[in-house]
Amino acid sequence: MIDPHNALIVISGVAGMTGSLVARKLLDRGYSVIGFDNFFAGSRSDVAALKEYSRFTFHEYDINDREEMDRLFKGLDESPRKELHFINCAAVVHTTHFYEIEATFATNVLAMKDMLTRCITHRFVSYINCSTSEVYSMDSYKEGGVREDMPVLVATAEQSQRTSYAVGKLLTEFMMKDRVAKGLILGCSIRFANVYSPSELHDQHIIPHIITSLMEHDEVTLLEHAKETQRTFLHNDDSAEAVIALLMTPSALDGSVYNVGTTEEIAIPHLVEKIGAMLGNPKPRIRYQGSRSADPHRRMLNCDKLMEATGWRPKKTLDAGLAECIAYRQGNRR
Numbered sequence: 001m002i003d004p005h006n007a008l009i010v011i012s013g014v015a016g017m018t019g020s021l022v023a024r025k026l027l028d029r030g031y032s033v034i035g036f037d038n039f040f041a042g043s044r045s046d047v048a049a050l051k052e053y054s055r056f057t058f059h060e061y062d063i064n065d066r067e068e069m070d071r072l073f074k075g076l077d078e079s080p081r082k083e084l085h086f087i088n089c090a091a092v093v094h095t096t097h098f099y100e101i102e103a104t105f106a107t108n109v110l111a112m113k114d115m116l117t118r119c120i121t122h123r124f125v126s127y128i129n130c131s132t133s134e135v136y137s138m139d140s141y142k143e144g145g146v147r148e149d150m151p152v153l154v155a156t157a158e159q160s161q162r163t164s165y166a167v168g169k170l171l172t173e174f175m176m177k178d179r180v181a182k183g184l185i186l187g188c189s190i191r192f193a194n195v196y197s198p199s200e201l202h203d204q205h206i207i208p209h210i211i212t213s214l215m216e217h218d219e220v221t222l223l224e225h226a227k228e229t230q231r232t233f234l235h236n237d238d239s240a241e242a243v244i245a246l247l248m249t250p251s252a253l254d255g256s257v258y259n260v261g262t263t264e265e266i267a268i269p270h271l272v273e274k275i276g277a278m279l280g281n282p283k284p285r286i287r288y289q290g291s292r293s294a295d296p297h298r299r300m301l302n303c304d305k306l307m308e309a310t311g312w313r314p315k316k317t318l319d320a321g322l323a324e325c326i327a328y329r330q331g332n333r334r
């Protein structure tokens with residue numbers, strides 16, 4: 001356990017879904033947090049809420065801007081010395097940006113590496129690296145869930161710029177492993193799978209897409225292969241708790257990878273029916289249109305390693321999470 005009085009947690013991408021909730025939870029537990037974000041995809045209102053805490057400091061900085069990062073680290077050097085920890089949530093992520101290879105490489109790979117070097121130079125204790133279950137590509141399912149040490153078969157990935165996201169994240173995992181193996185810092189990488197949040201900003205993601213479509217049109221359009229697709233969905237609250245559990249467990253920060261997900265799997269057409277029923281429309285119309293190659297039929301992660309190392313368990317059922325998502329979107333429409 002990290003002593004809240006003696007620690008300072010720096011979070012990149014603090015306006016994002018994961019970064020903002022991790023920050024809030026740490027602040028609620030008495031920690032001091034410095035966060036930065038350039039609002040590439042973040043929420044200004046989430047940052048405004050964090051600013052209510054006196055132990056929170058925010059900078060509107062771009063992780064790719066050397067001068068801004070120099071300023072951030074100079075500020076840390078000049079403030080009273082505390083035990084420093086870094087959580088790297090800044091990333092080019094989400095459906096609309098998946099093909100933006102230049103930004104993906106700069107932010108997800110080069111900036112991750114630059115921050116790792118800076119953290120080592122400035123004697124940070126630990127660095128948590130956010131990776132993705134997309135590195136499993138088409139081999140995302142196995143009875144009991146895929147494990148972290150399974151071979152990663154990039155050869156089966158979609159042969160397009162989209163794969164730069166998964167490949168870039170995989171490279172960061174090796175950087176993490178390398179620096180920890182050399183004894184330079186503590187850290188780990190986390191492979192998240194399908195995290196969702198009631199207030200998520202991206203309407204194209206499957207849960208908000210279904211809810212919004214059914215609220216507005218009584219009909220949902222899905223890709224053809226969704227007929228046979230099954231997914232697990234991890235509530236952001238559980239996801240953020242996993243990040244904190246790892247941060248608080250130095251023995252787990254051995255440079256390796258941890259899966260974060262659930263085993264509560266649901267077929268996408270069934271998900272539409274479930275949300276439809278919650279909205280009073282148990283047999284909603286589904287229109288299938290278009291397709292995407294190399295989208296795995298099933299994705300389920302085995303999280304035994306994380307559970308054994310930290311005691312973390314997912315707590316939120318899909319039903320409870322969906323009810324929150326619907327309530328949020330209904331509240332926002334009024």
Ligand SMILES: NC(=O)c1ccc[n+]([C@@H]2O[C@H](COP(=O)([O-])OP(=O)(O)OC[C@H]3O[C@@H](n4cnc5c(N)ncnc54)[C@H](O)[C@@H]3O)[C@@H](O)[C@H]2O)c1
Nearest residue numbers: 013015016017018038040041042062063090091130192195
């Ligand atoms: N949400 C998921 O299902 C999921 C799945 C796998 C992995 N991840 C990983 O988890 C981490 C957090 O993702 P998230 O879901 O919170 O995404 P998010 O988009 O909500 O948050 C990312 C944040 O990074 C910020 N950002 C982007 N470029 C930046 C830059 N150049 N400088 C400063 N800030 C910048 C964005 O503005 C945003 O606030 C990411 O590394 C992502 O790859 C998420």
